[in-house]
């Protein structure tokens with residue numbers, strides 16, 4: 551495994567050391583566990599001594615991300631879709647991450663994106679009822695907020711969203727919104743200990759390794775373009791903003807949200823609250839990679855949110871969450 555990844559996993563494990571006893575020998579089901587965030591999540595759990603079952607259909611995830619885990623006695627992989635996957639195993643915790651996550655795939659795999667989040671979430675919640683789980687974590691998204699006006703930036707969990715239900719991002723945005731409602735319904739009817747995280751832009755090794763050239767997220771694509779010395783494709787005027795969280799901070803936050811006591815039913819933003827324009831990100835990548843690449847301006851995709859920055863005061867207060875890794 552890449553030495554950067556190894557060191558980073560050690561850092562996550564060190565931060566989660568106080569939770570070791572809650573994790574060791576417990577069984578975790580992680581759907582979408584071969585994806586970018588999912589595979590890091592599995593890595594951390596395996597290192598901390600959990601028994602991990604990872605389910606992924608590789609629509610978005612990749613074998614490369616989990617190959618190194620296949621030999622571990624406490625890791626099991628099932629290649630399956632969350633819509634059809636069945637099991638007799640009993641899990642202590644269920645973490646439902648399976649979904650397409652790259653904006654350009656939302657329309658291409660539109661029905662799959664909707665299904666994984668709606669029907670898939672329902673199936674995993676039914677399994678949670680059957681298993682009487684100790685915790686159910688659903689990975690929602692900043693996309694549930696849509697395109698918030700300036701007065702709602704940074705965006706707190708209490709903001710209801712400004713979302714187009716009939717646009718190019720709708721399958722993802724509305725799928726995730728529906729999934730949140732499923733979590734609430736199952737919590738109310740069956741008392742499932744659901745916890746919902748709204749994940750903001752996250753980056754690190756394994757982001758878009760399959761899709762970098764064609765479909766990749768800005769961060770992975772810009773780095774790839776800068777290293778290849780081809781133009782960095784900035785959409786629109788590049789004045790739209792995002793706030794980028796490094797994967798180690800994200801995974802530590804997710805596990806804390808799942809494992810800390812008294813957080814059942816909570817919805818928490820996790821991300822980094824340092825906002826940057828996409829243009830500045832492109833310039834930063836060119837500078838850091840010492841690249842000769844130019845910038846190429848291309849049309850802005852429809853419904854591309856103008857600004858995105860999380861209000862993370864709830865995560866700071868409830869989880870002691872504090873992103874350690876700066877963008878540079």
Ligand code: UDP
Nearest residue numbers: 653766767768769771783784785790828854
């Ligand atoms: N973006 C860009 N060039 C690219 C890819 C993305 O300028 O080659 C922009 C995109 O329009 C958006 C931002 O970068 O404003 C972040 O896009 P990404 O696909 O990473 O994820 P999003 O935050 O939109 O879900």
